[in-house]
Amino acid sequence: MVAAAFSDFMQQVVSGLASGGIYALLALALVIIHRSTGVINFAQGEMATLSTYIAWTLTVNHGWSYWPAFVATLAISFGGGVGIHRAVIRPVERGSVLRIVIVTIGLLVAINGYVLWQWGGEPQQLRSPFGTDTFDVGGVVVAAHDIGTICVALGIVFLLWLLFQFTKVGLALRAVAVNPDEARLVGVRVTWMLALGWGLAATLGGVAGMLTAPTVGLDPNMMAPVLIYAFAAAVLGGIDSPLGAVVGGLVLGVLLNMLSYLSQYGAFDWFTEELRLPAALLIILVVLLVRPAGIFGRPEVKRV
Amino acid sequence: MSPRTQRVIGFVAFAAFVAFIAVLPAFISDFKARDYSYVGIYLIALLGLNILTGYTGQISLGHGAFMGIGAYAAAILILGRDGLSLAGTDPPGWLPEHGMRPIFVIPLAGLITGLIGYLFGLPALRLAGVSLALATFAVAVSLPLIAKHYETVTGGGGGVSLPLPTTPFGWDISTPHWLYYEAWTTAGILFVVAWLVVRGRVGRAWRAIRDGEVAAVSSGVSPAAYKTLAFAVSSAFAGVAGALFVIQVSYINPDTFPIGLSILLLASSVVGGLGSLSGVIFGALLLEFLPIYAQNPPVLDFSFSKQAPSVVFGVVLILIVLAAPGGVASLLRRGGRPVRLALARRGSRPSRLAKEE
Numbered sequence: 001m002v003a004a005a006f007s008d009f010m011q012q013v014v015s016g017l018a019s020g021g022i023y024a025l026l027a028l029a030l031v032i033i034h035r036s037t038g039v040i041n042f043a044q045g046e047m048a049t050l051s052t053y054i055a056w057t058l059t060v061n062h063g064w065s066y067w068p069a070f071v072a073t074l075a076i077s078f079g080g081g082v083g084i085h086r087a088v089i090r091p092v093e094r095g096s097v098l099r100i101v102i103v104t105i106g107l108l109v110a111i112n113g114y115v116l117w118q119w120g121g122e123p124q125q126l127r128s129p130f131g132t133d134t135f136d137v138g139g140v141v142v143a144a145h146d147i148g149t150i151c152v153a154l155g156i157v158f159l160l161w162l163l164f165q166f167t168k169v170g171l172a173l174r175a176v177a178v179n180p181d182e183a184r185l186v187g188v189r190v191t192w193m194l195a196l197g198w199g200l201a202a203t204l205g206g207v208a209g210m211l212t213a214p215t216v217g218l219d220p221n222m223m224a225p226v227l228i229y230a231f232a233a234a235v236l237g238g239i240d241s242p243l244g245a246v247v248g249g250l251v252l253g254v255l256l257n258m259l260s261y262l263s264q265y266g267a268f269d270w271f272t273e274e275l276r277l278p279a280a281l282l283i284i285l286v287v288l289l290v291r292p293a294g295i296f297g298r299p300e301v302k303r304v
Numbered sequence: 305m306s307p308r309t310q311r312v313i314g315f316v317a318f319a320a321f322v323a324f325i326a327v328l329p330a331f332i333s334d335f336k337a338r339d340y341s342y343v344g345i346y347l348i349a350l351l352g353l354n355i356l357t358g359y360t361g362q363i364s365l366g367h368g369a370f371m372g373i374g375a376y377a378a379a380i381l382i383l384g385r386d387g388l389s390l391a392g393t394d395p396p397g398w399l400p401e402h403g404m405r406p407i408f409v410i411p412l413a414g415l416i417t418g419l420i421g422y423l424f425g426l427p428a429l430r431l432a433g434v435s436l437a438l439a440t441f442a443v444a445v446s447l448p449l450i451a452k453h454y455e456t457v458t459g460g461g462g463g464v465s466l467p468l469p470t471t472p473f474g475w476d477i478s479t480p481h482w483l484y485y486e487a488w489t490t491a492g493i494l495f496v497v498a499w500l501v502v503r504g505r506v507g508r509a510w511r512a513i514r515d516g517e518v519a520a521v522s523s524g525v526s527p528a529a530y531k532t533l534a535f536a537v538s539s540a541f542a543g544v545a546g547a548l549f550v551i552q553v554s555y556i557n558p559d560t561f562p563i564g565l566s567i568l569l570l571a572s573s574v575v576g577g578l579g580s581l582s583g584v585i586f587g588a589l590l591l592e593f594l595p596i597y598a599q600n601p602p603v604l605d606f607s608f609s610k611q612a613p614s615v616v617f618g619v620v621l622i623l624i625v626l627a628a629p630g631g632v633a634s635l636l637r638r639g640g641r642p643v644r645l646a647l648a649r650r651g652s653r654p655s656r657l658a659k660e661e
Binding site: 034038039040042088091092095097098099101102103105106107108109110111112113114116117224228231235272274275277278281282284285288289292 | 357361363365427430431433434435437438439441442443445446449450452453563567568570571574578613614615616617618619621622625626629
């Protein structure tokens with residue numbers, strides 16, 4: 001009984017880390033945009049869904065094998081992200097928050113409608129590059145897709161860290177996030193760096209979408225709940241902290257699975273599956289009210 | 305143009321609109337009357353949202369959820385404990401035993417929702433801009449799920465049906481026409497209320513907070529009091545709209561007020577024109593008729609797919625923000641400028657001549 005409970009517990013942890021990895025990627029995308037543009041991109045989930053449909057079209061309709069399609073999709077997403085910034089975000093960037101929020105909402109509505117129009121509402125199947133095998137590690141059954149998801153997510157995070165810490169572009173990106181005006185004075189091409197940020201965010205979203213689709217099925221609203229978990233992860237970790245986004249994502253993934261796990265064993269028995277999303281939303285509300293900067297963020301000081 | 309002529313033009317336009325709305329049912333079918341009742345209902349919801357977002361500058365992505373709260377409040381009051389147990393749920397004892405007449409429920413639903421909005425406004429005071437958008441978004445997403453969870457009160461995922469609406473007091477008009485007048489009379493009253501509030505002291509305080517909170521504080525305006533007031537008023541409007549909606553369709557389930565509705569409400573109030581009461585009318589027309597006409601444009605001889613409206617809506621929304629941040633209302637005002645300039649020139653000519661002499 002105890003052994004069964006333990007292996008069940010470990011399985012929940014592994015699958016929690018896998019979904020947490022996806023939340024972390026999307027949260028990272030939100031953080032990159034928020035750091036540079038100061039706005040929460042409500043269209044992030046729809047952008048990710050669009051990327052995933054492109055991958056699906058490449059593999060299913062054009063017969064590409066998975067990894068070339070994966071890379072091509074990320075390249076297209078990157079271009080799309082840069083394009084979106086140049087076309088519609090840049091003109092309103094210096095205006096009020098309301099205007100930028102409305103533009104991202106417009107993107108959300110338009111992209112969601114386009115995906116429904118182009119691909120229809122029925123769910124499609126995007127296969128996992130890691131197969132559907134499961135392994136038995138000391139009594140704990142883990143899915144290959146979950147392990148693959150964790151590895152890809154951590155790998156991407158590592159690559160981003162290298163980019164931000166050890167390249168000139170990364171330095172410029174960080175400079176723009178800290179102080180765009182001074183960055184411009186020392187010769188950083190600020191608008192292109194902001195566009196690059198949008199490109200990176202779109203790419204991260206594409207990865208998150210392609211990792212989500214095999215488990216939940218590809219449909220036009222697939223990323224809506226994932227986006228909300230990513231919001232919660234980003235807010236929990238600190239909306240301006242990349243490290244916070246990753247930690248927040250993983251913690252949230254495991255935490256939500258723990259609630260389900262505990263409710264099976266009697267504790268928190270009021271917790272049902274439909275309360276998973278409200279639980280994440282409650283985290284958003286509580287963190288925003290109690291510690292708006294999140295765990296890793298610095299509190300904002302406003303100068304008058 | 306002097307403010308006085310402006311006021312006269314505004315008043316004439318409003319009176320013409322009221323007259324149009326009053327006689328419209330005589331020329332349209334019952335079916336169309338239903339469409340136009342929805343316009344009235346959306347008008348009320350958008351008035352509320354415009355008070356919060358347009359006049360006070362607080363972004364809300366949760367207005368549809370407050371409509372939902374009003375709708376559930378109305379449904380529960382209309383059914384009462386008796387009605388709910390007939391609908392197959394097991395209602396808790398604190399609910400009133402007997403249902404109420406729908407027409408009395410409408411203001412009550414507004415009051416209840418306004419109170420809830422006030423309570424939500426208290427913690428929301430700490431949030432501004434994007435954080436508030438996110439928090440209200442969270443409320444809008446969780447409301448349907450919470451409604452599903454507490455099924456003894458809400459009927460759960462299956463929803464609850466209400467008795468079909470009928471014309472009360474033995475009046476001799478068809479039910480759709482009665483619902484039309486019910487929606488539009490309420491809309492008219494609330495439009496005037498909104499106008500009175502917005503043009504007075506309270507409205508000035510709201511605009512001051514929107515345009516510069518620090519300046520508002522230093523002029524003696526308390527942002528906390530006025531922001532929570534804006535939340536309360538805006539939610540009360542949403543609650544009334546939700547109650548009218550549920551009476552009209554006589555059925556409610558958690559998916560009647562999805563996050564998409566909240567998003568469309570914000571979008572159409574931006575397209576109509578934030579901070580403008582006349583813009584609300586365009587927003588409401590758009591919200592009701594764009595999905596219908598974008599599918600089958602009456603002018604061109606082709607039809608789009610069902611999803612084309614949202615693509616059009618999204619693109620129009622972005623274009624409006626980029627090109628005309630004041631929305632349709634400001635475009636009309638700008639479009640009317642040549643006429644008004646001519647009027648103003650004619651009016652001012654003698655004085656200018658007098659000055660030149």
